[in-house]
Every structure is written in C-alpha cells, then in structure tokens.
Amino acid sequence: MRPTRRDFLKTSAAAGALGAAGLGLPAFAQDPTTLKLILNWRYQGPQAWFFLAQDKGYFKEAGLDVVMDQGNGSGAAVGQVAAGAYDVGFGDVNALIQLAATKPEEAPICVYQMYNTPPFTVGVLASSEIQSAKDLEGHKLGGAANDGALKLWPAFTNIAGIDTAGIEILNFAPNLREQMLKSGQVDGVFGYVNTIRFSAKLAGMDPDTEIRFINYGDYGMDLYSNGIIVSKALAESNPDAVRALVRGINKGIADTLKDFDAGIDAVASREPLINKAVEKERLIATLEDEMAHDEVKVVSLGNIDPERMKKAIDIVVQANELPRTPSVDEIFTDAFLPPEDERIYELI
Structure with missing residues (x-):
C-alpha cells in the first residue's frame, strides 16, 4: 500500500x-x-x-x-x-x-x-421580510471580502436553491458590518453567528430581538x-x-x-x-x-x-x-x- x-x-x-x-x-x-x-x-x-x-x-x-x-x-x-x-x-x-x-x-x-x-450565517434585521434563505433573493447583502461565510456563499446558494441573479454583494471593512445592517444600507450581512451577535451588542443593538440568522447549517451544510x-x-x-x-x-x-x-x-x-x-x-x-x-x-x-x-x-x-x-x-x-x-x- x-x-x-x-x-x-x-x-x-x-x-x-x-x-x-x-x-x-x-x-x-x-x-x-x-x-x-x-x-x-x-x-x-x-x-x-x-x-x-x-x-x-x-x-x-x-x-x-x-x-x-x-x-x-x-x-x-x-x-x-x-x-x-x-x-x-x-x-x-x-x-x-x-x-x-x-x-x-x-x-x-x-x-x-x-x-x-458550522457558524456560517447571513444576519438580517428581524423586522425585515426575510424569513428564509429563498427570501434573500433580490436583496443587497454585504460583508468583508475574506469572511468565511461569504466565501461559502456560492456553495450555500447552490444547496439552498437560491437564485442569485438579483442579489447584489457589497464588500466593506469588518468593523462596518453591524452598522451597515442597522442603517439599512444592506439587507443582510455575512459572518459567524457569534461574531455578528456580540459585535451588534457592542454597537447598541439587541441581537436576540433585532437580528434574525439565516444559518447555513439549517440547510444541510454540516461543515x-x-x-x-x-x-x-x-x-x-x-x-x-x-x-x-x-x-x-x-x-x-x-x-x-x-x-x-x-x-x-x-x-x-x-x-x-x-x-x-x-x-x-x-x-x-x-x-x-x-x-x-x-x-x-x-x-x-x-x-x-x-x-x-x-x-x-x-x-x-x-x-x-x-x-x-x-x-x-x-x-x-x-x-x-x-x-x-x-x-x-x-x-x-
């Protein structure tokens, strides 16, 4: 052998x-x-x-x-x-x-x-219409270029059956992520669940009530x-x-x-x-x-x-x-x- x-x-x-x-x-x-x-x-x-x-x-x-x-x-x-x-x-x-x-x-x-x-997620405002992965279609999303969740986005869209034709991806510095979401400049942000959760907390948000997480693991990506x-x-x-x-x-x-x-x-x-x-x-x-x-x-x-x-x-x-x-x-x-x-x- x-x-x-x-x-x-x-x-x-x-x-x-x-x-x-x-x-x-x-x-x-x-x-x-x-x-x-x-x-x-x-x-x-x-x-x-x-x-x-x-x-x-x-x-x-x-x-x-x-x-x-x-x-x-x-x-x-x-x-x-x-x-x-x-x-x-x-x-x-x-x-x-x-x-x-x-x-x-x-x-x-x-x-x-x-x-x-798997910690990979797209965080959206809980007040938004986005309830599931398919609901991300047609929206503007953003994250740091080297974010792990963003790098896995093509795999996630494939597995979750997301049509990416109308989705715009915006790159920005990691420290801007929660502010970009809170201000509505993007409809969802890429990241690890706890990174987003606690950075949002430090930014004055209540992540338990203000943010909904579209988790990759919930769609079969057991990574x-x-x-x-x-x-x-x-x-x-x-x-x-x-x-x-x-x-x-x-x-x-x-x-x-x-x-x-x-x-x-x-x-x-x-x-x-x-x-x-x-x-x-x-x-x-x-x-x-x-x-x-x-x-x-x-x-x-x-x-x-x-x-x-x-x-x-x-x-x-x-x-x-x-x-x-x-x-x-x-x-x-x-x-x-x-x-x-x-x-x-x-x-x-």
Missing part, C-alpha cells in the same frame, strides 16, 4: 523525537523556534486560549517563540499560510478544502480542528470551521514544533475552561479597550455554539470524525464545482494532537 501523507507526518514526527532522544537532549534545547501565527480576527474573547497559553509560558517552555497577529478573516488566514507570510493560521478549513482542490501543492494542513459546528492550520513544509521539517504548538494551545483551552475571567484578562492585556463582560459572553457562546459538537465526547477537541469530514469535503467540492476532491488526509492529520491524558472531551 502506498504511504499516505499522514503516514509520512507520523514517521517524521517519530524521527524528530528519536533524534532528540538519541542526542540526550530535550527537543528545542538550542535557540527558540519562531513561529508566526495569524489569527482569524481581531483580539476578542474567543482568542483567550492563545494568549493564556502564551502568558503561562507553554510555548516558551517548549522552545517556541510564537508571534501572533490579528487576522482579517478566517478565509484569509488560509491564504496567508499558503503564501508563506505565516507559518500557522487559525483559519477556516472550508477555505482550505477549496485551495486543496485547486492548488494541492500550495495547501496547508489542519492539525487541530477547533470549531466543529467544520476554524482550525489550527500549518504549512506542510513546517509539518514535515519541524514536526516537534508543530506538536509543541498544538499542545500549548490545547493547554490554554483547558485553562480557559477552568477560569473564563483569566482568559478574558489575557485578551484585555493585548486589547485594553474591550468590554470584558461582553467578550466573556462571546467566549462562552463560542464554546457552546461552535465547539461543543457531540463528537467531541468521542474523538476529543482538536480531532475529527473522518466520515463527517469526508462528507463536508464532498459538500464543498460539489457545491463549488471544484475540479478535484481532496482526501481527508490532505485536509487534516491527527499526527500532532496532544497526549491522550491531556485531550479535552468536555467543554461546557
């Missing part, structure tokens, strides 16, 4: 560990390994675990110097890793699937699947979402660094689950102007709505159900009429998951 990329990664990881052991030295005994990591968005509650892991020294202890930057969209993070601007990204695995289907040699790989429930994505070059050349990074992030999540306030404090230390109460709500909602899929209790956070991932890949490929169907092993590898006794099976 021909070895798969997963086999190669596991072999590389084992070789790296044995090499360090053979020298009688711990991994990363020399100079720190610098990793540039691009997040999905600006600093908010759901970034807490990254910062808490950094503040508690988990990366430093493993010989890593992790430099984190704010992102401008989950889809953009994938492209930036693929282009070599960053070693690691917190990006949308569906954008990864699309890239792997068209440019497999450039595509990164997901090593820790964090968001396992994964954001995960830790690394370049294949990094995974193959320095598997120990990838493993240490994933383990540190996993420990940061575990610590955040034990103390939400500590996590929010870690965010506030980078972004002092955040509303800590709202960001704590956003963090908890993200755990509940985007990370607590039932499969976590079986496979653990960070891992996937291969059959479900295969179906998700098929949905993205068919809906976007992509030229090839990537294998699950091209999109995700479990070679870098944390030790079994550190894995997370309960979230909230």
